[in-house]
Amino acid sequence: MENEWEHLFSSLPESVLTQMIMQGELDLSAAPPMPQYEDIFGRLAQVQARILGIWDAILAEDERTLKQLLFRKDMALCRDSEGRTPLHLAYRRGHQPCIDYLLKLCPEVELIRDKKGRLPRDYANRAPKLTTTQLGERRVSLLPCIVLPSNPRNSPEYPIHKCLESTWKNYS
Numbered sequence: 001m002e003n004e005w006e007h008l009f010s011s012l013p014e015s016v017l018t019q020m021i022m023q024g025e026l027d028l029s030a031a032p033p034m035p036q037y038e039d040i041f042g043r044l045a046q047v048q049a050r051i052l053g054i055w056d057a058i059l060a061e062d063e064r065t066l067k068q069l070l071f072r073k074d075m076a077l078c079r080d081s082e083g084r085t086p087l088h089l090a091y092r093r094g095h096q097p098c099i100d101y102l103l104k105l106c107p108e109v110e111l112i113r114d115k116k117g118r119l120p121r122d123y124a125n126r127a128p129k130l131t132t133t134q135l136g137e138r139r140v141s142l143l144p145c146i147v148l149p150s151n152p153r154n155s156p157e158y159p160i161h162k163c164l165e166s167t168w169k170n171y172s
Helices: 002-011 014-022 035-059 063-069 073-077 086-093 096-105 107-111 132-145 158-171
Strands: none
Touching: 002 035, 014 035, 035 063, 035 073, 035 086, 063 096, 073 096, 086 096, 086 107, 096 107
């Protein structure tokens, strides 16, 4: 494995390695220590850290941090290992300020498909964002639908039955 990394760093220019990181094709977290490439590795690690920061800012719905990390158009085009851009994630999270900023910075990112052929806006309806209250209501509404055995003590599901019973009492 170490020889593969050494070959990669010795045979490709820094710009190509940077592009591989931007496209989600190279993950430096799996690289072994290579003291002979410490300088280039440090610069590439900074690029990867910025990309990870962009993902984290979108997940946290932190528009301010996103704008600090995503000040260049090309950073809006970075991808994860599945080919998704920051806009894919922003649509999935449903955070409109992040979506608006990404589209303003780099409108063409809206046309980039992930490895499964989905556009960023295709993620908008995939996972509706629920509040904590809605999540609790959703769990409670599922409880009455569970069919319990008529004699729960003789059933292998008895521990599950007791757990559900106590949970249901807490909501009643």
